[in-house]
Amino acid sequence: MRVLLADDHSIIRNALKFIFQDLEDDTDFEEVRGYPQLEERLTHASPLLDMVVMDLQMPGYEGLGQIRRIVDAAGPIPVAVFSMMENVDDIRAVLRQGVRAFIPKSTDEALIGTLLKLVAGGGTYIPAQVSGLTDNKTTAPALALDASLAPGLDRSMVTQAPEDPRLAGLTRRQREVLALMSQGLSNMEIGNRLGLNLSTVKTHVTGILKALDVDNRTQAVLMARGLTSG
Incomplete structure (x- = not known):
């Protein structure tokens, strides 16, 4: 597996490396520190990437349209956002650009690897505070999205998975x-x-x-x- 890590903090990139290596020993990494380098890398078809994990608050950010460009440039390669952002409306806006997952950096360490593996395998992840499972709401089930719904994600297109x-x-x-x-x-x-x-x-x-x-x-x-x- 070949993973492109986009984050301007080396400590985050190194932490993600350890997590991925626990998932699969044979993992190669590429690293960029900002949006210009990320977009430049995605213009090259080789070596073929299997996954992109990106931060949002990196040098060169131009807006949500830029995230859409990155998703489109990645094509079928899953793009996961790993960010400090916690605002629900902002997270929804990012998800609508077609990323496969939004994983807050506050997520429990034991879960991050499981979620990255899910996305690498074609799944999609939405954090609990967006999908409705919060400490203030205890009856709404979370959303389980088919990977085919990820491009152009719009909540009006999504139905809730039946609660177990x-x-x-x-x-x-x-x-x-x-x-x-x-x-x-x-x-x-x-x-x-x-x-x-x-x-x-x-x-x-x-x-x-x-x-x-x-x-x-x-x-x-x-x-x-x-x-x-x-």
């Missing part, structure tokens, strides 16, 4: 805990957010895993986001 029936069996409090797990919060952080002691949070997490019939937190979060049937 196992999710319906969760209590209100378990859904709140699961929503915060989906944001990458630790048990301690969840307890602080909900006013619960650590042992109570652990009990809720154990109950969630049992109710969803999954082995770990990552599987539970992916199920809640509609990315796996568990």
Whole structure:
């Protein structure tokens, strides 16, 4: 696999390298630090790329139309955004340019590799705060998009994936805990957010895993986001 990493911070590029190498040992990397270099690289057909992972806040940014140009230039190659951006409206605007995934840099480290693997395999990812699974909303299921919908993504074109029936069996409090797990919060952080002691949070997490019939937190979060049937 050959991955183009576009980020002006070397620490982020190096972190992504470690994550990809854990996914697949035989991974080659190319690196650019800004939009001009990124767009220039995509004008060359070889060596063939398998994936592009890009930041948004890089030198040379010209606007959303530039992201669309990058997606179009990449062609069938999946483009994933890995960004500090958290504003829901801004994330939606970026997704509408056709990127396959928007992965906030605040995402739990254990999930990032799984999400990159999903995108590399042709999938699409939308963060929980955009798809509706937040600590303020516990009933709306996340969106699971077919990769064919990624180009020209518009929410009016997308239908919601049916919620796994196992999710319906969760209590209100378990859904709140699961929503915060989906944001990458630790048990301690969840307890602080909900006013619960650590042992109570652990009990809720154990109950969630049992109710969803999954082995770990990552599987539970992916199920809640509609990315796996568990």
